C-alpha cells in the first residue's frame with residue numbers, strides 16, 4: 511500500500527528558544543532553533559503572554575525556509591504542565607487549551623507548545639496534537655506514596671525524549687518497546703530517571719520540583735528539615751526558594767554555571783570544588799539508577815543514558831563505573847524531541863494509533 515506523504519510542523523518551546531522542524535513522511539525537511547533574547551522575554555509577565563510573539567517568529571522562520579503552509583497536514587507541539595495523563599498522542603482540544611492558558615499545573619515553556627500548534631493549525635484548518643507531555647503519569651500506586659500523608663509523589667519528567675529513546679533502543683534490539691524493561695536516564699538542564707516496564711514508566715523522579723539527582727539547573731532532593739528551616743527563616747520569599755530549587759539549583763548553585771563543558775574545563779585546570787560537585791552529580795545519578803533497578807527487581811534489559819550530558823565521555827564513565835553491574839549500558843547523547851513529535855502525529859495520521867482525548871476528569 512502506498513503511504514501518504516504527510517507533512518508535519520513540529521514545535522518545541524524552551525525557556526530561551528523555540529525549536530521547530532518540518533517533516534515529510536517522517537523525514538526532516540528543515541529544522542531551526544529560534545533563539546529569543548532573554549531580556550525581551552523577561553518583559554512578559556507570564557510565559558503564556560509570549561505566545562503571539564513566538565508564533566510570529568515561527569511563521570517568519572517557515573517563510574524564510576520557503577515552507578508552503580498550505581501543504582501541512584498537522585501541527586504538533588511539545589505538551590506542557592497539564593493534569594496527569596497516560597502517554598501518547600493527544601488532539602489539542604478546548605479543555606487542554608484552558609489548562610495550558612491558566613497554567614493549571616504550573617508554568618513551563620512547554621505550555622506554549624499545544625497553544626502554538628492549535629493557533630497555527632486552526633488557521634489552516636488542519637489537526638493539532640501534543641505528544642507525551644511532561645506530565646505523563648503511568649506511575650504505580652505504590653510509587654505515589656511519599657511517606658508524608660499531605661503530599662503525593664508526582665510524575666513530571668522528560669517523557670517525550672525518554673519514550674522516544676526507549677522505542678529507538680527497542681527497535682535496535684529487534685523488539686517492541688512494550689516487551690522490554692529499561693532504565694532511561696535523561697540528563698539535560700534537568701535530570702530524570704525512569705523505570706520503564708512494557709511501555710509504561712512505572713516510577714520516575716519529579717525532575718521539576720525537588721526530587722532525584724541534582725542537575726545542571728535543579729537542586730534535586732534536598733534535606734526536608736533544613737529546607738523547612740530556610741523557608742521560615744524570614745530571609746527569603748517563596749519564589750526565591752523555588753528558584754534555588756529550579757533554575758538556580760545544582761551546578762548553577764554550586765559553581766555559577768549550567769554548562770557541564772565549562773565545568774570540565776575548570777576541572778582540567780585543577781579546580782577541586784568543581785571536581786567534587788561534578789563527581790557528586792554522577793554519584794547521585796548512579797544512586798537513582800540503583801533505585802530504579804530495585805523497582806524493576808533487577809530484571810533490566812538495558813540502562814539508556816541520553817540528553818546533553820551524555821555527550822560527556824568522562825561524565826558517562828563516572829556513572830557506568832558505579833552501575834554496570836546492573837546491566838548493559840547504551841548511550842544515546844542529545845535529544846530527538848522534534849522527530850519524536852513528528853512520529854507521534856504520524857502514527858495518528860496513518861491511523862496506526864487513535865489520538866487520545868484530554869479531559870479534566872482524567
Ligand SMILES: Nc1ncnc2c1ncn2[C@@H]1O[C@H](COP(=O)(O)OP(=O)(O)OP(=O)(O)O)[C@@H](O)[C@H]1O
Nearest residue numbers: 697698699700726768769770771817818819821822
Ligand atoms: N560535549 C558535551 N560534554 C559534556 N556536557 C555537554 C556536552 N554538550 C552538552 N553538554 C551539557 O548538557 C547540558 C544540556 O543538556 P540539554 O541540551 O539536553 O539540556 P536542555 O535541553 O537545555 O534541558 P532539558 O534536557 O532538561 O530539557 C549542559 O550542561 C551542557 O553543558
Ligand SMILES: CCCC(=O)O
Nearest residue numbers: 644667668700717718
Ligand atoms: C521535563 C520536566 C523536568 C524538567 O524540566 O527538568
